[in-house]
Amino acid sequence: MSRLTALTKGAPVDTEKLAAFNFRDMGGWHLLTNDWGQFLMLSTADFERFMAGKVGPEDPLYPELESRGFVKARLDFKQLAANYVKKNSFQWFPGPSLHMIVVTLRCNQKCQYCHSSVVDPSRTDTDMDIATAKRTVDFIFQTPNPTICIEFQGGEPLLNWPVVKFITEYAQAKAKAGNRKLLMALVCNFTLMTEDKLDFLFDHHVSICTSLDGPAELHNKNRPFLGGGEAQQKVVYWLEKIQERCNADPKKKYYLPGALMTTTRFSMDYGPQIVDLYVKLGMEQIFLRPLSPIGYAKRVWKDVGYEAEEFVKFYEKTLDYIIDLNVSGKSNIMERMALILLSKVVKGEDPGFMDLRSPAGAVLGCLAYNYNGEIFVSDEGRMVDHQGDAIFKVGDTAKSTWTEVIDHPTTRACVTASTLDNQPMCHQCAFKPYCGVEPVFHYESQKSVFGQMPTSGWCISHMGVFDVIFRKLRDPRSRKVMDKWLERDQCRWQESENVPAGEPEVVR
């Protein structure tokens, strides 16, 4: 069943006066949005007057409707087109900037939901070798984007440390020779971190991110060590240690570690405790991320998964808690998903989040490289291959050129399928200017890269989160907090622009 709202039957509509827009009944008020990325929140009475063509130039509502591109006869195309380009800047990007390299599939943890579909530490056949690592970096530098971000993933990348080191040094040499801007990031579970490795990462300006699902009992249930044991304490230890070193050296403050949490069924009752831990650890942000039924998670969905509606409830409850902390002055922690959506909605900017773009970031914004040099549209696409289905493979660093990858039929299929103007329901949705669909998610959950939006868990959870954010935007108390977040985020990026030449800024 469609979750879109329709006009009341027989309601008067004066189409001659209305520019193209989508709308949504938010319960007592209506949200209006257009492809220029502009939005308005009108009381239902004002919405009905506007639809009936009864809001004229003398009406106090008119200037706002006019300036935001909702009045057909008064469209300022120059300004609106500039808004569109700012909001959709990624449509003009010269190729992907994010390159995820899986240096090994081996891992020393057995996470309940593992997206990456890892293997046992004995499976050294899934380690990337030096020749493949070189070819992978060479391929990455064929792509035309002047900014390259290489992200090490796994498995647990620290299990193949010599290759992490080689790629870092070789990529930095190539960036210097070609005058390219290079950012490096490591996503690891911290359990194998040592002082020596940390020194290398700091010396080579590699930013670090880890997974932290919450308090020990939750984290260790979600992310146990292979063969038993507790992992959370090590994560907390290294987070504190790295923060200490970053805070002690002004040059390193740009490399403060990030942490990501994944929401499983077990997380549902832990919202405030998870936030409290992030606050205690001095984290600037928390990212309340839903679980995707991809890879290993799909196999154990009955045990760790949940309905999309359950996630939305969890998200709203936890966001309320975060806002309360901000209002009371106990913490100024920000929620990352809210920040991403607010950047799009309020600032009209693209925050660089691959999943919520039209078309999606697959190939256009990111590529994933498997340990054996195979190239995939995204890391999720690589995981599908892990189960014996190579549908999202678009090349191989041993033989493919960038041109072959961008011209690959799978690339075109993913771009077409994730263009919202092609999608039933999406093209009429009020959240369309800020949303996106993910072909791999829908292939995995609905057997089609296009998916079926009325029954899609992706759509249900994203529409739910958008509903939450727009309701908060209409609430003055929450709006004040969110405006402060946007201001701080802006400062963070401005600051990172001032990183000394040759030193990449923080990616996350």
Added chain:
Amino acid sequence: MILDIDVKEREASFELPKKVYSMDSLRIAAQVLSPKIDVYLDESKTAYEVTLKAKRKDAGKEQLEALAGEFGNELLNQEYRFLVGRFNQKISSLIVTQTLMAARGGETPAAPPAGESTPEFKKMTADLMRNAEAEVARTMPKKIPHQGTPLPPVKEDAGV
């Protein structure tokens, strides 16, 4: 949609008017649901005669009705997708072409920078590789022969 259920054969049959549904939509819906059903088609002048055969051996009346409903939903989804695609063809083609062309970075990819052709760069690369290979040999466990695809395909009743 009038359903004819044959539990013994695990089949659900129904007719679809050709005025509403296209063969393309039928084929795609059959492909999307291929892990769960086989689809058999016949046709008269005005209608497609569709028979769905459940792959699960224990499919009863309720499951067959649910599968027919699922097939009907997917069919509508595809038919509507064609409509939307036609309606928005100009703008969606423009966006797809624009993004692909921009990402391509021009007709001919740029040649490697001159800095990479120097003897110094080549020597530095060779040194880096040699050192890395030595570190792998010194610190890493011995590589075992390739063991094949790590995970078998997921079963249909995974609960997603």
